[in-house]
Amino acid sequence: MKKILFSALTIALLAGFSSCSDNDDPTGPETPQGEEIVKQGIIEANETWTADNIYVLDGRVVVNEGVTLTIEAGTIIKAEDGQGSNASTLIVDRGGKLIANGTADKPIIFTSVNDDIQVGEKESTLEVEDAGQWGGVIILGNAPISVAAAEGIDYIEGIPGGLSYGEYGGNNPADNSGSLKYVSIRFSGVALEQDAEIQGLTLGGVGSGTTIENIEIYSNKDDGIEWFGGTVNVKNVLIYGQEDDGLDIDQAYSGTIENALVIQTANSGSAFEIDGPEGNAEGSFTIKNVTVNMGNFQGKLIADFRDRAMGHLENIYVYNVNATGSTVNLNDEASVLNFNASKLTFANWEIVLPTGKTIANLLTSKGTTLPTSASFIENVTSVNANAQTVGADVSVFNWTFAKAKNVI
Template structure:
């Protein structure tokens, strides 16, 4: 494809269809268009169409008051770049992203090193290729729990002094747009030391926002991280993240419903749950989740930290390694919340590894805990494939992970 800089001129479409292998066909109904480079702050509404490939060159920001609409089937690639200049799509507070794909035509975010073409759905990179670009960041005006008295923070990793990057506020029903059938692949460049971007970062995103049918495939950091906010998210696949699968901070108080987390050798915890950082509190719900721990040593199923509070229910966990893979409560504040029913574990079904018992799978600071009765009253040991809880994985058949036989 020819690469051009975006302009106000009409983009002439190119005729013909690019040939490819039968197992990754080009949709013949989608004409091959141009490769359009985007950079900087979008100051007016835009629509990105499926006949073109859009290339993020550095930070691309959907400004306050601006709506970016992305058509079903559109492919967005990101240029290489390290540090704070890593290519990233950022939706600032007051901006909106309308990215509504379909199961047949998902919207795909990937790297310029991926040779995927217009009309295709399968990437040419592998699960080990995480960290090619930044990721997708959505920032809103919903409440967060931070030390600042005004309840507003600045998203980690971005350099200071920018006109964008703040998140949080007092509007729990804030609307940052809609994301449906979106696949985010090979992301997670570190913007600064110990501040990699998640596949999808949600900072203070409100419940007026729609987020459903999301795939994170190969990310250098977490799959999805919630920094406060109230947005509800459903139907999520996380595969190949190199830190945590689902990560919650700053008193996120929405619901995550129907998720599949597939651990790989470089993954961290399937769940990392942190408590509030300020006086504001909130309580999330995570329900109907299947976790494949991959039989890797020393990986927490869940790590509750810093006064974690919320509820996890209908969780199915299998392929648990007998060495160090536990549900871990990491600090006294979280223990207090657990004992006081501010942190609750509803029905869990776990395939217990050989040589272990269910009682071995709850730890406090990595050590076996005396709080077993409270855990085992809602947790049961099951045989693989005989579970009655967990995710409905049939809704994930559209994903790239499915084509890779990840589940």
């Protein structure tokens, strides 16, 4: 499908332009609304998507190795409906690049074809409950990951193996997959197969040469953002309406996540889900300057550390914590041992405690070894609401759809 949309006024003006006298007002023709351009399959050569058009992803659209896709500020990308492995998804293969640099005034918006947002607009017509309309954005790189395969390469979850794309991982920590700035990803997260939904943004083996900052994930069926190894640093992230975890780390991700706001809803999972290495290679992330609104929902974990989790979390502010089941959880013996050995560390946490709770009983664990809770207690402070001294700078999210909807 490819069409150019002209208004009736434009046609009338063009038809009558030659009959206008010199004394007529020089109104000129109306600017066209642009094209609706459908994209399918593998992009084999460099191309640019412009803000005067709407681009429609029909199935898996892949930026091939050696190819750069540039998306102008203010561009709207919509995705067709599709279930299972046919879900419409933008995939940047290893060696490909995505240059998607929006601005605060002109963010780049990924959404569903069921969203009536038009060229030049920023607010969607769907609601946060409309998650799972399409796949999401997947970026794959050549940075190290920790998996069982000796070569340190894997297929990203949900994409069938054996295709010419879908592998991620390698030995280049500084690998460059492009640049994403002021990008809003909305209503995504179709399940590709059982227990394999696509995140709003999936980062597989993405290297530190990549720039990712000012990202909004608004309504996703699975996690907000998931890192599968890699070294990319990510700054200024807002996650709202995810139906699993907010920030999810796997396979020895070793970069820094800085200045994030996670807002839980009734369908959300953990604010943080942190898994350790799957192979022999180890890595340690840093998460800092994060605010978490737990929404006062029962049973939502603040953080779930699993499978030899290791890393560092500092300057974390958590509020609206429910007294039932909302804890910082060490979910297996190996994670407890890493915590006790200071491979998993906390610094400068401030939490608005629910009634009847203490800092000590916010730390829970599984396994036979007990965590040395003193190292948690001495790094966590109880504060009153709005009296925090740590957390995210929320003002940087004024450009987001969440701000327009008064979520923040």
